[in-house]
């Protein structure tokens with residue numbers, strides 16, 4: 031049994047354990063949300079073809095989007111990028127920090143899925159939103175999918191994974207997520223990750239992650255300050271705005287924020 035005390039942002043899960051990611055967080059778990067996100071991306075004022083995914087991890091969202099969009103996948107972890115390159119060889123991969131990355135080009139849309147959980151201060155969240163704005167073309171859209179927001183956070187005990195690969199390895203986890211201090215903007219996830227090798231050897235890794243849980247008001251005000259027109263939840267993709275008022279495809283994420291970048295400067 032191994033215990034790990036992580037410094038913020040340097041988690042074994044995305045470092046030396048990254049090769050286990052496809053077993054701990056199987057790709058099929060992302061399919062329904064990805065379908066909804068695809069529809070939300072398509073709701074941008076401009077046609078969306080080129081999409082930047084900030085914090086793309088193992089590329090498990092990307093794998094469901096890559097047939098419809100041309101994706102550039104950015105993550106801070108080379109180990110996670112290596113996993114994603116195997117799954118999504120046709121996508122461009124870039125190493126960088128979503129707070130400060132500047133790729134020197136723009137995209138029709140920017141997606142920041144659950145990796146935004148690793149942003150735990152308002153100043154860092156402002157930087158991430160500014161990164162999204164800097165890479166988003168006028169008329170484009172940026173989508174943010176945090177696991178938690180302050181108002182709806184409640185302590186949870188759960189688990190997941192359970193994937194196996196061709197070699198017989200198996201990975202799963204249990205988690206307890208709780209809020210040590212409701213006055214700040216982060217919560218704590220205590221993970222117990224069980225890794226079983228093909229020969230039956232088992233390692234259990236304990237790792238504690240710090241995850242952002244910002245208020246809805248903070249999200250909306252930071253989006254607005256960056257220059258986006260902010261939307262949240264069902265307002266991102268109202269059925270009324272879809273052809274014939276049809277129900278959006280897939281499943282709306284529990285928490286979804288969008289910034290629409292105006293096509294032209296207001297009042298210009």
Ligand SMILES: C[S@@+](CC[C@H](N)C(=O)[O-])C[C@H]1O[C@@H](n2cnc3c(N)ncnc32)[C@H](O)[C@@H]1O
Nearest residue numbers: 085087088089090091106107110127128145148
């Ligand atoms: C939960 S995983 C993302 C999984 C991803 N949605 C997928 O489809 O596989 C979180 C990811 O955020 C990345 N990350 C954390 N902080 C980051 C930062 N500041 N900039 C870029 N990536 C970051 C980690 O390296 C990790 O790959």
